[in-house]
Amino acid sequence: MGDGKESLTDSRHAGQTYELTGPRAYSLGEACSIIANATHRDLTFTDISAPECNAGLIAAGVPEADVRTLDRYLELVRTGASDTVERVLGKPSRDVESYVAATWNGHWFGR
Structure with a gap:
């Protein structure tokens, strides 16, 4: 198969919903640590509950539909792999470590 765009525009995918994940689930704290190590940055992650996060986003003016979408995505990141x-695509997904290694080029933080 070709790239994602070519694969997903094939008519066999019409009307399908796909949950795209990597090969394993990560906590957001784990992902933050992986990024910090790869970028040699001092990054910290403070875990808050989903309801607290959602309430904060809504209070900041994020539309509720967007908050629900983000909540579902973060739940999938925390709990799922598929x-x-x-x-x-016909090729394995990448884990966070290999993605960060392949894409970190010193410019993620505006440098």
Whole structure:
């Protein structure tokens, strides 16, 4: 198969919903540590509950539909891993470590 765009525009995917994940679940704290290590940055992550996060986003003016979408995404990041990427694209998904290693170029932080 080709890239994601070519694969997903194929008519067999019409009307399908895919939850795209990496090969394993990560806590957001783990992801922050991986990024901090790769970028040699002192990054910290403060975990807050989903309801507290959602309330803060709504208070900041984020539309409720967007908050629900983000909440679902973060739940998937925390709890799920699937083979969807491999099934759709024909190649394995990357874990956070390999993604960060492949994409970090010193410019993520405006430098």
